[in-house]
Amino acid sequence: MTLHNSTSAAFRESVALMVKLHDLMTIGDPDGAEADAIRDSMEQPWYAMNSAEQQLIRGLSTDLYRIGQSRTANGKPTSASLQDLQGRVASGDWHELLSLVRENELILSPERVAMLRGLAWANLQLFEPAIEFLQEAIRLSPGDKEARLLLLSCLVQAGRTDEAVRVAAESTDRSTLELATSM
Numbered sequence: 001m002t003l004h005n006s007t008s009a010a011f012r013e014s015v016a017l018m019v020k021l022h023d024l025m026t027i028g029d030p031d032g033a034e035a036d037a038i039r040d041s042m043e044q045p046w047y048a049m050n051s052a053e054q055q056l057i058r059g060l061s062t063d064l065y066r067i068g069q070s071r072t073a074n075g076k077p078t079s080a081s082l083q084d085l086q087g088r089v090a091s092g093d094w095h096e097l098l099s100l101v102r103e104n105e106l107i108l109s110p111e112r113v114a115m116l117r118g119l120a121w122a123n124l125q126l127f128e129p130a131i132e133f134l135q136e137a138i139r140l141s142p143g144d145k146e147a148r149l150l151l152l153s154c155l156v157q158a159g160r161t162d163e164a165v166r167v168a169a170e171s172t173d174r175s176t177l178e179l180a181t182s183m
Contacts, residue, residue, distance in 0.1 A: 007053060007124075008048065008049060008050070008053060009045075010044075010045035010046075010048035010049045010053070011045070011049050011053040011056070011057070012126070013045045014042060014045045014046065014049065014053075014057050015057070015060065015126050015128065015129060016128060017038055017041060017042045017045070018042070018057060018060055018061055018064065018129075019064070019128045019129055019132060020038055021035060021038045021039065021042075022064040022065075022067070022132065023132075024038065026067075026068070052095075056095065056098075059098055059099070059102065060129055062102070063098070063102070063117055063129075063133070064129070064132060066105075067114070067132060067133070067136045068136070071106075071110060072109075072110070073106070073107055073108055073109045073110070074106045074107060075106070075107040076107060077104060077107045077108055078107075081100070081104050081107070084100055085097065085100055085101070085104070085116065088100055089116075089119070092123065094120040094121075094123050094124050095120075095124075097116060097119075097120045098117065098120050101113055101116045101117060101120075109140075110136075110140050111136075111137050111140035111141040111144065114133045114134070114136040114137035114140060114147075115133070115134070115137040115141075115144065115146070115147050117129075117130075117133040118130045118131075118132075118133035118134035118136075118137055118147065118150060118151070118154075119150065121133060122134075122150055122153070122154050122157075125157075127154040127155075127157045127158040128158055130150075130154045131151065131154050131155060131158060131160075134147050134150055134151040134154060135151065138151060145171075148167065148171050151167060152164050152167055152168055152171075155167060
């Protein structure tokens with residue numbers, strides 16, 4: 001599946017609605033009037049998207065649903081699967097990376113899955129879903145400095161500067177504490 005960063009307005013609207021619906025579902029109101037209204041507003045952009053965009057939205061829905069679900073890696077990633085993942089990152093093939101992460105999700109650590117998803121969405125210039133996955137990566141691995149830096153960048157790109165300042169302050173506090181305890 002090839003989809004370029006210059007995605008349609010319908011696709012970008014669907015991404016925003018999907019993230020909004022996910023956020024609503026995480027606070028415990030998946031069947032309320034607001035959730036129904038979001039689902040209804042997703043119908044028109046759905047039919048305006050091409051099949052590659054629809055496939056990516058289906059994947060995003062699945063991936064967002066998995067945030068916060070308890071699981072552990074059920075095996076060890078093969079060197080071939082790790083090379084495939086690294087190759088997709090190196091080549092910037094973000095859509096294929098998302099597909100490979102889904103295929104290997106059960107053998108990768110949950111924090112690695114979240115980080116790779118966040119990285120892919122950030123590089124697709126879709127910062128709201130990237131933020132969701134990066135927050136999950138940090139929740140699962142609080143010391144992950146790369147995830148924190150990427151989260152800061154995404155928050156700024158998304159115009160969420162107050163939140164970026166808070167994350168930066170938390171990161172500074174964490175770094176100061178780590179430095180103090182290592183002395």
